[in-house]
Amino acid sequence: MKAAVRDWVRAARRIVVLSGAGMSAESGVPTFRDAQTGLWAKFRPEQLATEEAFRADPGMVWDWYQLRREMIGKVVPNAGHLAVAAFQQRHPGRLAVVTQNVDGLHQRAGSAGVLALHGNIAEDRWLDRPRACCTRASLEPGRPPRCAVCGNLRRPAVVWFGEMLPPAQLAAAQDAAAACDLMLVVGTSGVVYPAAGLARSTRGRVAIVNPEETELDDAADAVLRGTSASLLPYLLED
């Protein structure tokens, strides 16, 4: 099956890689739904990754994100991210990356035009709609930083539960899914929509790369049970 999927890659004019947390697992970033250690075991992301949780205890949620930022700052892209980026460089315009990951590892590997559906953990934005006073000059450091004039808080620029995905990124991802001949669904459990819906909406072939069963297996033309860092270099070699 592995060889068949590699042939599909070679024949495809347009490829989408739809990635999830498992893509970064071999870089040392914990996934969401596997057994976790430390903070990840104590808190479910669903409990902290909401606007309600942030408004209730901004310091605690901010600190939790700072820990994740520190952890992500220490890891590096793995062979899976690098294989995707190298393919894009060899074949400009042929492969689009759509990711649910906020860790920026695809971008750091050198992938261009990454559609980061759930935002980027390295960036912040204003919690409430910025007022005229909310500028860089008024920013007061803290946990979280705030506008010294009106008190508006900074928050991580990630999509929290119950929030809309960035509309332009989602539309571009839907267009890429509609236009592709092949979608490689890598390292995602396929339980979170609308991202998972991209694999169901494409008319192209769907191949899954995941060591475990996923909710999208039934939508796949091929299921490869293996890890992204071990399979992607093989699938994406010329």
Ligand code: OAD
């Ligand atoms: P999950 O934690 O739900 O799933 C991770 C998937 O990666 C599982 O299917 C694992 O079997 C698989 N996996 C683990 N190691 C792997 C490896 N080395 N290679 C390939 N696959 C591997 O993560 P996501 O599906 O990304 O949303 O979760 C989707 C969204 O739910 C996240 O973006 C996040 C979360 O709540 C937001 O933050 C909005």
